[in-house]
Amino acid sequence: MEEQRADLQQVKQVDAMVASPLDLLFNPKSVAIVGATPRENSVGGVITKNLLTKFKGKVYLVNPKYDEVNGTKYYKSVLDIQDNVDLAVIAVPAPAVLKVTEESIKKGVRVVIIISGGFSEVGEDGAKLEEELRRVVQNHIRVLGPNCIGVYNAFNGLDTFFLPEDRMGRPRPGPVALISQSGAVAGAILDWAARRNIGVGLAVNYGNKLDISESEILEYFARDNRVKVIVMYMEGLKYPGEGKKLLEVMKEVSSIKPIVVYKAGRTKAATGAVKSHTAALAGNYEIYHAMLRQANVIEADNITDAFDMAKALATQPLPRGNRVLVLTDSGGMGIQAVDALDMRGLQVPELSESLQEILRKQLPPLAVTRNPIDLTGSATDAMYKFVLDTVLPTSYADMALIIALMQIPGLSINLGNYIVEAGRFKKPIVVVSFGGNEYVAKFENNLEENGIPVYHAPHRAAKALWALYEYAKIKGVAKEW
Incomplete structure (x- = not known):
């Protein structure tokens, strides 16, 4: 009825x-x-x-x-x-x-x-x-x-x-x-x-x-x-x-x-x-x-x-809070992202020691596991997938800002598929990609066609997450930690 x-x-x-x-x-x-x-x-x-x-x-x-x-x-x-x-x-x-x-x-x-x-x-x-x-x-x-x-x-x-x-x-x-x-x-x-x-x-x-x-x-x-x-x-x-x-x-x-x-x-x-x-x-x-x-x-x-x-x-679910996972293969880009997020009132919380220990067992010795998580120039598609699957389901992340500089030899177009799959956690994801070659364009197009927005600078991605959080507050679905 x-x-x-x-x-x-x-x-x-x-x-x-x-x-x-x-x-x-x-x-x-x-x-x-x-x-x-x-x-x-x-x-x-x-x-x-x-x-x-x-x-x-x-x-x-x-x-x-x-x-x-x-x-x-x-x-x-x-x-x-x-x-x-x-x-x-x-x-x-x-x-x-x-x-x-x-x-x-x-x-x-x-x-x-x-x-x-x-x-x-x-x-x-x-x-x-x-x-x-x-x-x-x-x-x-x-x-x-x-x-x-x-x-x-x-x-x-x-x-x-x-x-x-x-x-x-x-x-x-x-x-x-x-x-x-x-x-x-x-x-x-x-x-x-x-x-x-x-x-x-x-x-x-x-x-x-x-x-x-x-x-x-x-x-x-x-x-x-x-x-x-x-x-x-x-x-x-x-x-x-x-x-x-x-x-x-x-x-x-x-x-x-x-x-x-x-x-x-x-x-x-x-x-x-x-x-x-x-x-x-x-x-x-x-x-x-x-x-x-x-x-x-x-x-x-x-x-x-x-x-x-x-x-x-238009493409992402609304977040439940203002905590952001920053995952990068460039320490410099990661720092820029943290600056931009902080200026917008979004948090990049340090992960618990137990969660970092899980990450350290699978990531290279030089990887930074605190958040932002820096996979360094040794990054591979599988490392990104592992971090997303491990951290996104936890309460430490209401959103994810992923920086993937595709110039690194360990990365392939398939990384885009792993990022799209991470949408199953029902948390907003934005990606920063930078470069002008055909390989980068294919990676970006794959993401955009599957509903993952791509930005060419960390501050632009940070503003996009801020807008999601602002509207989540307007709708009454988000809280601030």
């Missing part, structure tokens, strides 16, 4: 998602591109190519300049399309946006993405135009933007990012969702993630936030089971009093899944740049910092840290 109730609740949630305008924003069955064009490398041209070649639904091209191009029909107006249109992507000059939006309302389109810039981000005249647009859309249609690059959905091929694929790589489908206040930053992040094989299934840039805000998008991502962790790039809030709503939503969503935020515009010098960028209020960073802390989100110092944390949060 309880299972039936749970199933019914799940069906209701799915039905609610299907009926919502935000679901049509990310999962439309049909899209009209207003401002479509065959001109390559133009804004409308890139969006047209993206949707025609990748989107799994119907695509309608709207531009009064064309009747047909390469066998594809063009419509003079969205009103001329006989079928239903779930989503309209508007990429026309700012003065024409109002008319196109009014036509979309008449057509019965429920959501529009306004790519066009030239609104409040450019000054007083643009702000007046944006206010007029607000009056047109109020209670009639939902709007993402204006001044945005829109939505990227790796699961269904919806891609309104107008950056050519040779300039911006598209990430594979994966458990990370990105919400970015800046379009250019969103594009750069996706390109960066694609080059590193990080799965970003959903991404959205909301621009001037005339209607749909980050709060609504957060709530939507909270309901999507494909999303395991949400990364936010944030510059500032646009309207006074907006922070209270965002705080409430973040608190609610972070109780379901982790949110990692990088807040840019922290200094006084950056305040003016934030305002001119997306007409946002940068405000005092300390206020934002306090709000984010109260909202139970994990704050990153930069976008690289944010994704380092997201990789671990």
